[in-house]
Amino acid sequence: MGPPERDGGFSYTLAPPRASELNGFRIAVWPEDPSCPVDHDVVTAMDDALNALKAASAKVEVRPSGLPDDMATSHDIFLRLLFGAFTYDRSGLTPASNTALLARLAQHPRGEALYALRxxxxxxxxxxxxxxxxxxxxxxxxxxxxxxxxxxxxxxPTAAPPHHNKPIDRFGRRIQVDGRSRPYWDQVKWSAIANVAGSPATTVPVRTGRDGLPVGLQVMGPSGGDLTTIKFAELLGRELEGYQPPPAFV
Incomplete structure (x- = not known):
């Protein structure tokens, strides 16, 4: 479509990839966080990726001290901005969904339902x-x-969870992380980091989990660095098991 007329013909060009080989990238790794524990499948996928990067002689720093964000802060900002959208368009708020929201708020006064209401x-x-x-x-x-x-x-934090089969209740869902019950909304905490930052992120298929479901990792990059994250994902993906189609779809 080209640049919007209201911008006076201004156009934006993505920066080229910062490197063309794995050993040319400066890689930070955020493997886990106590605010959003990850299960064994994700830990194994991260180990696979780190082993591949080590074999490629890549420059890797795990848990760098200069991370500008923490999970709790990022998630709080994300939810305030996300639910703030409903202050304008409340068409999705039905009597049934409102009843479910209030019920969950009564059951868990400090849970995600409180963020939604506020x-x-x-x-x-x-x-x-x-x-x-x-x-x-x-x-x-x-x-x-x-x-x-x-x-x-x-x-x-996990591979895809089982279907919930409750279309109204958005705040009663739970997931299992190595046998521990966690809020369903943990599923958005990691992806929200790049979302809030306005940065590109590319998912890399890594391996198949214990239940035969695909497990991946994400590569976040600088603003405007879409081609950097895509290139890194491409290079890392070549060194991993990657996505394996289910038997019925081979």
Whole structure:
């Protein structure tokens, strides 16, 4: 479609990949976080990736001290901005969904339902605070990616969970992480990091988990560095088991 007319013909060109071989990338790794534990399948996928990077003589730093974000802060900003969208469009709020929301709030007063209720009815000033925090966070990520080219981390804490079969109840779901019950909304915490930062992230198929489901990792890069994350994912993917189609689809 080209640049919007309202921008006066301004166009944006993506930066080229920062490296063309794995050993040319400066790689940070965020393998796990106590705010969102990952299960054995994801740990194994990360081990596979780190072994592949080691074999390629890549420059890797695990848990660098300069990470500009923490999981709890990122998730809080993400939820405030996400549910803030409903302050404008509340067409999805039906009597049934509202009843389910209030029921979960009564059962778990400090759970995700509270974030939804607060976020949906927050003031503009509250949303603006979250937006300012987002832009401050984006600047810190810009500085981080002066020292690193990509950040490797989980996409979700588990492989795909079983179907929930409850279309209304968005806040009663649970997932199992190595036998421990966790909130279903843990599934968005890792991907929200790049989302809040406004940075590109590319998923790399790594291996097949214990239940035969695919497990991947995500590669986050600097703003405008889409071609960097894509190139790194391509190179790393060549060294891994990758995606294996289910037997019925081979």
């Amino acid at each position: 976020g949906t009815f927050q003031s503009y000033y509250s949303w603006l605070q979250a937006d300012v925090a987002r832009h401050e966070l984006r600047q810190r990520w810009t500085e981080f990616f002066r020292d690193f080219d990509v950040l490797l981390m989980p996409v979700t």
